Amino acid sequence: MESSSHQDSVDSTPVSYESSQHSQLSPSYPRAQTTSLSLSSTPVNDQAHNGYSSPATSVSPQPEEPFKAPSPAVTRKKLSGYVGFANLPNQVHRKSVRKGFQFTAMVVGESGLGKSTLINTLFSTTIKPQRLYSQPGSELPSTVSVESTSADIEENGVRLRLTVVDTPGFGDYVNNDESWKPIVDNIEARFDAYLEQENRVNRQKMVDNRVHACLYFLQPTGHSLKPIDIEFMRRLHQKVNLIPIIAKSDTMTDEEILVFKQRVLRDINYHQIQIFSAPIYDNEDEETLGENEAIASKIPFAVVGSTSLVQSAITGQEIRGRSYPWGVVEVDNEDHCDFVKLRQMLIRTHMEDLRERTNLVLYERYRTEKLLGMGVAQDPTVFKEINPAAKMAEERTLHEAKLSKMEAEMKMVFQQKVQEKEAKLKQSEEELYARHKEMKDALEKQRLELEEKKRRVESGRPLTPDRPSVGQQQSQKKRFGLGK
CATH class of the missing domain: 1.20.5 (Single alpha-helices involved in coiled-coils or other helix-helix interfaces)
Known part of the structure; x- marks a missing residue:
């Protein structure tokens, strides 16, 4: 969803909040592409980090060209007058605005990387309150938990039901084996809940709680991806739109950020991890293609989040940023960080692409596997070219x-x-x-x-039998008293 206003200051009024320790779930994109990106072909020396070293080379398998059936000939006709179907986009717009939108974003990363701050900065309001850390000596949780926070926000008459799924405890323990399992289970549970709604008789009021985007926060180490980062993305890249983010990039120099991005992308390519990339359409104009290329060149996004207003050292105006003894880091300045490009892809230009790819690619893949596991045959021609x-x-x-x-x-x-x-x-x-x-x-x-x-x-x-004589007949009559 692209907002009709591109102002940095968003008039967002939270209407209601719902928080729960676990997500309360209510019981079909072929256009979006998931590709592995590369920033530069400049070789970078690999350095070991935590017992892991990134490979020197990477080869991405080239998928075979799918068979394309010949399309029927189309005859172009010239209209002699105004018909009215050119108003269809306006009809779709009015219907969508009246219905409202639903979007679910998951934030995953170690504690202290600024996940809640970045979400609040993206939507210019307090969607996710700051976490209160436990006091020394208190009992710490032993497993990763999943918390969901929902809020209704509105901008220029467009209503958005935003749900933020947080995963406190991920990567915070000495033993992080299977720390991704609660997260995978939560994503699959949301798929199951939507599948259950599709199987109901009445499907008019369907609630979409599926995760449309997963913002994965990387520590700004300057080295390669850690094993837990690789394993997590390998487990989830087929179930959710992955968007890698370098947290607190103001702790690194521009050269360190560039080298770190190259190493991260090389690891992603080597392990064949699919991350979300802006889809490319045949009829896109040059301006849109240029914007998509500019966004793709910034992945993984090196961001800085802040909801505080500080005074700019150049203009003297109050801006969102972080003040340091050596200067001010401006959140909305593209020379300082990639926050603007992240917001542009996630909200302003490709939010609907994220929703559509979740529905038509990720969910359909899970739904097909689920139904096949239940013994329900699936016609392969439904999602493949004939x-x-x-x-x-x-x-x-x-x-x-x-x-x-x-x-x-x-x-x-x-x-x-x-x-x-x-x-x-x-x-x-x-x-x-x-x-x-x-x-x-x-x-x-x-x-x-x-x-x-x-x-x-x-x-x-x-x-015939002999007949009696006349005398015999008279004697018989006398015997029975019949004679005179």
Whole structure:
């Protein structure tokens, strides 16, 4: 997000603050590039520091050119009058301003490097209060903690929900093994919370608590990166936008800062650590390209933070800076430190790029790995360019599978029809057999009756029973009382 006003004095009114010992979490950028930068090709003698020496040479692997499908031909048409879609940017602007923005920045580094001071200097207000250090003899914490502070700030009608995640205790112990683990767990927990919100039925009120930028503070030693610095950045560069910062650069001379930057970048290149760099677009103008190159040339940023106003030795005006017996260090003077370039990249020109790369690259990578680990297959064509040959093979496989399914269904239907026909024929056969048996029994009975009649005819017996005589009939009537 680029503010509409480029004044150094920002009218920021904190509305509400929320602090917690642990982040309270609420349950898809291909454009941004993460590259390793180099300041100069001037060789620098390596010096051992804390048992670690930076390598003499570094070779960065060149990624293969991804396959690009041919784009369809576009016919340009000339409009005969005003249509209105040129007002789309204004519509997006009004909607974004009405909705507001969310940005989460994580600060990591050893105690005493000015992390809270730099955050307050960046936003010209007290976002993160100064930490109260423990008294001598008090019990010290044994692990790295993660603290989150949120504030609503507004500038020229644009509302920003800013969340600062601090990591007190990092690098402050004798044994710093796995001191990065609570930080990695916190970043992944924020990804999990956002993934849970995406899986809900109602996704209208989604809160984005994902970390969009991680400001990693380096001690101004003038030597190379320490092992804990390298290991931390190796663990997190695939999960968050890393921005290395040389803290308290006013303790070093210009030559020492230049040499230190070269060594830091060489270590980053050698260990293939991806740090955030301003994205480059095809239609950028020369002025924007020049600004991006100027910002890239300052990485890692050598900064000085201060919220105090001191009197400038040149103009006599009150400015933000630090006063020393030998002079005044001006925070907003690019000749004194890289604070202006850091603020320009982080807030004024590339805040939306940080948010977009977090959503479309870092979060999508984590989301894909998470779903694959849960057994949910992910279509690789969603986030990759389509290969026509692979796409044709995939369509052929799907077509063959569809044909096989249709063939199996047709066989099943045919078999069912055959079974139904066989059952119907069997039933008809049984009915015919029953009728045949019935007719056969009737014919057999008729045959027996005819044979019986034949025997009677042959034996001379009447076919019908003998009728009684008249006398016999009268005697029977008298017996039953029927006669006169």
